[in-house]
Amino acid sequence: MIELQGLTKRYGDKLAVDGLTCTVRPGIVTGFLGPNGAGKSTTMRMMLDLDNPTAGTVLIDGKHYRQLRDPLRAVGALLDAKAMHGGRSAYNHLLCLAQSNGIPGSRVREVLDTVGLTSVAKKRSKGFSLGMGQRLGIAGALLGDPRILMFDEPVNGLDPEGIHWIRNLMKNLAAQGRTVFVSSHLMSEMALTADHLVVIGQGRLLADTSMAEFIAQNSRSYVRLRSPDHERLLDALAAAGVAPVTTADGTLEVDGTDAARLGELAARHGIVLHELSPQQASLEEAFMGLTAESVEYHAHSSPGEAPAAGQGGPGDPPPGAGWGAGRREKGS
Numbered sequence: 001m002i003e004l005q006g007l008t009k010r011y012g013d014k015l016a017v018d019g020l021t022c023t024v025r026p027g028i029v030t031g032f033l034g035p036n037g038a039g040k041s042t043t044m045r046m047m048l049d050l051d052n053p054t055a056g057t058v059l060i061d062g063k064h065y066r067q068l069r070d071p072l073r074a075v076g077a078l079l080d081a082k083a084m085h086g087g088r089s090a091y092n093h094l095l096c097l098a099q100s101n102g103i104p105g106s107r108v109r110e111v112l113d114t115v116g117l118t119s120v121a122k123k124r125s126k127g128f129s130l131g132m133g134q135r136l137g138i139a140g141a142l143l144g145d146p147r148i149l150m151f152d153e154p155v156n157g158l159d160p161e162g163i164h165w166i167r168n169l170m171k172n173l174a175a176q177g178r179t180v181f182v183s184s185h186l187m188s189e190m191a192l193t194a195d196h197l198v199v200i201g202q203g204r205l206l207a208d209t210s211m212a213e214f215i216a217q218n219s220r221s222y223v224r225l226r227s228p229d230h231e232r233l234l235d236a237l238a239a240a241g242v243a244p245v246t247t248a249d250g251t252l253e254v255d256g257t258d259a260a261r262l263g264e265l266a267a268r269h270g271i272v273l274h275e276l277s278p279q280q281a282s283l284e285e286a287f288m289g290l291t292a293e294s295v296e297y298h299a300h301s302s303p304g305e306a307p308a309a310g311q312g313g314p315g316d317p318p319p320g321a322g323w324g325a326g327r328r329e330k331g332s
């Protein structure tokens with residue numbers, strides 16, 4: 001378990017992390033989300049005692065990081081895959097880490113095997129691709145067989161097979177009862193991997209909730225209806241007190257009434273339906289919803305500012321003022 005209590009970091013005028021209080025629990029994958037510059041990396045660095053908090057504390061299974069005798073046995077982390085001695089072989093890099101934490105050398109071969117780097121164990125890591133570097137970083141995190149694992153953007157540079165592999169790895173680690181804390185910009189990937197979410201914006205906690213609740217609370221769910229008998233369907237809905245929105249392509253969208261009731265209503269009137277589908281927003285949409293509110297709240301600091309749209313990769317937030325502004329543009 002990781003417990004943050006009022007965790008705060010100030011760099012000069014910039015409050016990078018602002019009184020963060022939350023608990024990251026074992027047995028599940030907890031996703032750590034936030035727009036660029038929200039304070040995720042700073043928070044993770046403070047969790048690992050790589051940066052001193054201005055105020056507040058982090059406890060790792062009840063202890064301050066400095067009190068851990070062999071830290072790698074308690075908490076394994078992938079923060080920056082490039083932060084390693086490129087002149088060393090993958091094997092030697094891991095062996096040095098193992099020796100400094102009282103971990104037997106035999107464990108090095110095990111973790112190299114786990115991450116699929118056995119065949120390049122003797123090669124210098126400076127020749128590694130980004131994906132191989134990520135795997136080596138993950139091997140380092142697993143080395144001490146720790147109960148707590150933290151990954152900052154672990155799928156960076158991994159190909160689809162690698163992404164699938166790390167998703168299963170994280171789920172398996174959590175299923176073994178470990179605490180797994182992972183940040184990612186890839187919303188679709190996070191939606192498939194995380195059970196719980198901690199969301200921050202401008203250093204502050206915006207949400208600490210299950211994935212399902214997060215999506216339900218921060219997005220609109222509705223039922224989509226399509227019928228060749230459009231006018232009769234509209235009349236039947238109006239008679240039942242249901243007010244749909246008609247989209248440009250003639251599809252109806254109904255809020256606040258479940259699909260079963262709408263299907264029964266259509267059947268009672270003998271109306272043929274070509275579509276009757278409950279729509280659940282994606283994590284990305286829910287996320288943008290939450291951040292839109294956050295941006296609105298802070299609108300006085302950047303009036304009328306709109307971020308450039310469509311410059312991010314799939315699932316990436318738009319750069320600039322923050323996620324959610326693009327959503328409002330689309331909706332207006």
Ligand SMILES: Nc1ncnc2c1ncn2[C@@H]1O[C@H](COP(=O)(O)OP(=O)(O)OP(=O)(O)O)[C@@H](O)[C@H]1O
Pocket residue numbers: 011014015016034035036037038039040041042043
């Ligand atoms: N060493 C530092 N000195 C000054 N400001 C810093 C320092 N490190 C981070 N910051 C600032 O603190 C804020 C939070 O940065 P941080 O890197 O933690 O965000 P992040 O959520 O990890 O962002 P990203 O998703 O872009 O990696 C940013 O405004 C950043 O510019």
